[in-house]
Amino acid sequence: MESPASPSWEPYFWNFEEECLPISKLRARQAEAWEKCLEQVLKTPFYQKKLKQFHPSQNILQHIEDIPFTTKQDLRDHYPYGLLQVPLEKIVETHASSGSSGQATLVAYSKQDLEIWTDLIARGLTASGIRPGQIIHNAYGYGLFTGGLGFQYGAQRIGAIVNPISNTELEKQIRLIQELGSQVLLCTPSCAMSLAATALKMGLKPHQLGLKVGIFGGESYTPEFQRKLEEIWNIKAWNTYGLSEIIGPGVAYECPHGEGIHLNEDHFYPEVVDFATGQSLSEDRMGELVLSAITKEAMPLLRYRTGDRVKISYAPCSCGRKLARLTEIGGRFQDYFSIGFKKFHPYEIERILFKNKEVGGNYQIEVSKNANQALTIKVELMPGLSTQAFECYFQETENKITEDLHHYGIESFTLDWRAFGELPLYLGKAKRVLFK
Numbered sequence: 001m002e003s004p005a006s007p008s009w010e011p012y013f014w015n016f017e018e019e020c021l022p023i024s025k026l027r028a029r030q031a032e033a034w035e036k037c038l039e040q041v042l043k044t045p046f047y048q049k050k051l052k053q054f055h056p057s058q059n060i061l062q063h064i065e066d067i068p069f070t071t072k073q074d075l076r077d078h079y080p081y082g083l084l085q086v087p088l089e090k091i092v093e094t095h096a097s098s099g100s101s102g103q104a105t106l107v108a109y110s111k112q113d114l115e116i117w118t119d120l121i122a123r124g125l126t127a128s129g130i131r132p133g134q135i136i137h138n139a140y141g142y143g144l145f146t147g148g149l150g151f152q153y154g155a156q157r158i159g160a161i162v163n164p165i166s167n168t169e170l171e172k173q174i175r176l177i178q179e180l181g182s183q184v185l186l187c188t189p190s191c192a193m194s195l196a197a198t199a200l201k202m203g204l205k206p207h208q209l210g211l212k213v214g215i216f217g218g219e220s221y222t223p224e225f226q227r228k229l230e231e232i233w234n235i236k237a238w239n240t241y242g243l244s245e246i247i248g249p250g251v252a253y254e255c256p257h258g259e260g261i262h263l264n265e266d267h268f269y270p271e272v273v274d275f276a277t278g279q280s281l282s283e284d285r286m287g288e289l290v291l292s293a294i295t296k297e298a299m300p301l302l303r304y305r306t307g308d309r310v311k312i313s314y315a316p317c318s319c320g321r322k323l324a325r326l327t328e329i330g331g332r333f334q335d336y337f338s339i340g341f342k343k344f345h346p347y348e349i350e351r352i353l354f355k356n357k358e359v360g361g362n363y364q365i366e367v368s369k370n371a372n373q374a375l376t377i378k379v380e381l382m383p384g385l386s387t388q389a390f391e392c393y394f395q396e397t398e399n400k401i402t403e404d405l406h407h408y409g410i411e412s413f414t415l416d417w418r419a420f421g422e423l424p425l426y427l428g429k430a431k432r433v434l435f436k
Contacts, residue, residue, distance in 0.1 A: 014126035033294040076103035110298040121154025124253025128238040132159030139187035146248025170198040188218040190430035197421025207234035220331035224354035260325030346432040352404040375413040
């Protein structure tokens with residue numbers, strides 16, 4: 001079926017023809033893009049060397065696994081302009097990572113790249129119900145971070161009104177939401193929780209501030225966390241996915257059917273591989289997402305290892321899109337932490353915590369560096385619940401969390417209950433695991 005399940009979904013398409021390409025046309029478009037991309041990247045010594053042994057037959061899509069991976073270290077080693085595939089005078093914009101975990105990485109955009117980026121973000125925003133004239137509170141970071149400007153470009157193309165709030169102090173943001181009549185909140189999920197806590201401290205109720213929609217990304221979070229944001233703000237919350245090395249936000253977006261995050265695979269060719277071996281995995285198995293930016297002009301990357309834990313499905317969505325769907329985005333592989341000889345992931349702990357109705361807000365996992373490696377999980381309660389009342393009446397919830405953590409393999413820990421908003425507040429990404 002080449003059309004959505006119901007005509008009522010048509011307003012949720014920015015470009016119905018492009019987003020709902022039949023599989024045969026999608027694969028043909030990918031093959032054509034791959035051929036053009038390979039011709040483009042061979043202009044650089046880096047890919048000339050990397051692809052020296054790559055000689056595909058006519059069906060290039062059957063030989064993608066023969067191409068060596070590109071990694072973040074490659075970008076660091078060739079910083080800043082070593083991976084450009086166009087002359088410097090064709091570059092109209094650059095962004096970069098923070099460099100917090102090592103040498104910064106640069107990403108560059110030609111005019112054509114910005115056009116594609118803008119259009120892809122317009123796809124995702126439209127799927128989330130964003131329409132001309134709506135007032136958007138954009139609290140994603142501007143400057144070298146891709147989030148702020150990327151979402152601004154896409155929202156403006158739709159015709160929405162963008163207030164470029166960026167990393168403005170939290171109390172001021174709450175006042176601006178009120179004063180400007182904001183309807184849509186764009187920020188990280190941690191920032192959205194921090195804004196809710198700030199509103200309560202100001203004597204305001206988050207669900208009465210007039211927001212209708214929240215589009216949250218920039219860090220991993222669980223579906224359970226997403227539902228908490230909906231409950232606290234009384235909004236519809238949408239997930240979004242992107243990374244600066246590929247293009248920024250706009251890599252994948254959620255549709256109203258809630259069957260996963262649609263990946264714009266007409267521009268970003270996806271694979272899922274085993275993190276340890278690099279071998280391809282079948283559908284619905286958790287592995288590392290590998291992306292190839294096959295339509296990017298200035299700096300396309302081939303088989304880029306994102307480091308993100310995902311599950312993927314290639315089955316068509318009920319909405320009519322044939323694009324691959326990320327059915328789970330489970331954080332980064334580098335976020336695993338060790339207790340003794342066992343490794344654990346904050347994403348899995350978050351799922352255990354937030355499936356309980358009393359749990360809400362932010363959380364922190366403290367790992368002691370002493371010989372006992374004691375683990376403390378600080379977790380906030382939903383607004384209106386006091387820690388005293390929780391200790392008196394909700395022993396069953398603590399028992400259930402304890403049981404689930406034991407089942408996950410965490411045997412010794414302390415649950416440290418906090419009131420909503422008591423833990424550190426964030427303007428951007430949260431620091432979930434602390435080593436003491």
